[in-house]
Amino acid sequence: MTAALEIDGLRVEYPRGEDGTFAAVDDLSLVIGAGEIHALVGESGAGKSTVGNCIMGLLDPPGRITAGSIRVASRSLDIATGQVEGLRPGRDIGAIFQDPMTALNPLFTIGRQLCEGMRHHLKIGRSEARAKALELMRAVEIPDPETRFDQYPHQLSGGQRQRVVIASALSCDPGLLVADEPTTALDVSVQATILDLLRDLASRRKLGVLLITHNMGVVAQISDKVTIMRHGRIVEHGASRQVLGEPRADYARALIGAVPRLDRKLHRFPVTETQNTAETAAQARLAGRVRGATDEGTDLLSLDNVGITYGGGFFGAPGFKAVTGASFTVKRGEIFGIVGESGSGKSSLASAIAGLLPIDEGQMRFCGQPLKMRRGQSVRQAIQMIFQDPYSSLNPRLRTGAAIREPLDFFGAGDGLTPETLFEAVGLPQEAAGRFPHAFSGGQRQRVSIARALAGQPDLLICDEPTSALDVSVQARVLNLLKDLRDRTGLTMLFISHDLSVVRQMCDRVAVMKSGRIVELEEAETLFTRPRDPYTRDLLSLIPTLDGLAPAPQLAGA
Amino acid sequence: MVRMLLSRLAQAMLVMLAVTALSFTMFRFVGDPVQLMSREDASVTEREALRDSLGLNDPILVQYGRFLGRIASGDLGISFRNQRDVAELIAERAPATLELVLVATILSLLVGIPAGVLCALRPNGVLSRLVQSGSLVGISVPTFVTGTLLILVFSVTLRWLPSFGRGQTVDLGWWTTGFLTPSGRAALVLPSLTLALYSMTLIMRLIRSEMIDILSTDYVRFARARGLPSWYIHFRLALKNAMMPVITVTGLQVGSLIAFAIVTETIFQWPGLGLLFMQAVIFVDIPVMTAYLLLVAGVFVVINTLVDLTYALVDPRLRTRGV
16 A cells, blocks of 8 residues: 655755755655544654645755655656656645634635635536535534535634634645644644544545644544654654653653643653752742732632623614623732633623723622732732733833833832742743843743743742744743742732643632633642533543553642 | 614714804905995995895894704805806816715725735735835825826826816716726826825725734634635735725725815816815805805715615624614
């Protein structure tokens, strides 16, 4: 049987500086058999998407393939042009993109976008293409395909759009499917169904699938083989069970160890480097500043029947109710988690607590005082926030030192609290203060954000998806930092995430939200071991994990 | 869709009402009509009688109501200068301007869109650099310079095209057109080119920047990954996405071309609305100026409504979202 894809010694170079080059991919070889799902894993910058782009003919200049060969169904792809007689992207290679919200053109109907590829590659007429498209839509389980055919992308949900993308990738019956992060933009429950569909299609249609992903859980759930990349090179490859269960290379072990586990809580995430003493000392100096340390266990924040509505008002038009009847209390010194899928209202709630959004029902109390949208300086200082995207939450024109000095000057810093101390406390060198945000990596930027939030000497730190834009190993370090800060300073945190395994590792108590309501509120241990609500149970069962494969990692020095 | 149309119509009515109020006050406060209409040696009682018969002593709201009534019935007053019905004057001049604007708009779209796409596809090509720098000239040189230059080259030196007037026109009863005679068509070339130059470069630059953004979107990458031919991706798919802002700008451009083709019409002695307005300003011909104000407002309101409707036609997301 011929292989669906053979890559041998692939090297992709980008020019860098004066006549220098940089190899984004170096000496990469892999073989995918028919009906096989091969995962290509690595952190951002590992070169995995570049490999995918080479195969799909989407490698943009100035990048170019300088060595190696790519063979699809035993026909080789011309390295120079990315194309070859009789072998075309679209017909022989199907592509699935990451974000179904942007992969489909908003101005054209689903039907037209499904048909155009078939009409071009297979030279078939309009009605024949329509019949085939409807058949494909049924194959990818889109309900009511006749209606959907004439609808536009914005009328479909994210999951359905991704099904349309998959249908269009399959439309010309390719032997190979390149799926670049096909479920990253989707909620867990949708992700699970899309992964099932991919697995099923691969087996039934004898498709070779190159699955590019950073999510180890996804790899464990559906792939047969896996190749782990770092800096453009293969670190380890083999059968998924074996690589994930007993990784041999150090990097592979570290990467797999950094994945948050869902089955048990660890004290810290296993990361290779240990904390330096300066960091520990700086954190200890912060301890007296953060007021969570005193009166541990008393109520800091309480919400009573809070509702948030967007829009509406004019002519009695009903607005969109983002949150309904949310009640909970956050005690001093604890990490309180809120989890839910997109649209569950968790971020609206965070914004309301931070004073960025008005509430229209119920009331909030902070330190026993009513918490309104308009609030005094002491309250504004006491509640600080860390945002999801470290790239857009820092002003690119402000040196990080100045960004951190701002709250210190504004709120009046006590003696000894300087940007330098704060930088040390979040594990950055003191010199970092003189640099602009673009000189930092994503993880470092998030540390700067944390330092900025700490500069207000808050009682409550709101973390809205603080690590979802970061790689797993970076995520592990940032989460460890947050845990250390809590342990050393007694800081109270409201931790919002869609990732249940992260929440399990971080939080003491957890509220699960669905469609604007809290469906379950429980001690974290109880929630994860004995979930009561059917929705929580569903969510827990749908998360792809590698708990079954990977042994509990040995923690150095704990 | 119907609801959207109705609400747009209501908005348009409001705007027009505001404009009539404005032109009504202009009528009242720019000079005294009695002074202008009566003889030099008319007595105070004669003037008072005239004032009374003109209804100028009635309360302002009553006068305004009467003014609205007249406009609604199509009576725009009598021109002070040539004692003719203003509505008639405008109807006589409008075809000249509208034909000029139509040709100029088609010209700027026909040249601007392909040139913009070309510049986006090959940003570093020789041709696109040439077009790019040429467009700078088009955007920065005022129309009276380009118009005069064109006359100098094509009328005076080469003697290919006429330098003024509409040429021979054919009267269709309700419309006089220059499209049907060779001299009418020849007379259209230079003024429409002069008029089109600015919108042409505007459209080109707009299409270029939009296309560059759109070519890097996921849906264009996805279309390429499906192996669709590049002409199809560029001209059938991406161009439609890039057209959205062009629709708005073209609409506004058409409006301002109709209303403010004054400079071009003056240079080429084009017997259109612009020239009519120029003369009205020189002779303080208030009824003509008032009518012109109403006309310009009307044109913009109609065009903006059309633009909004076109938007909804092109972008399905606006159709379901409603107003």
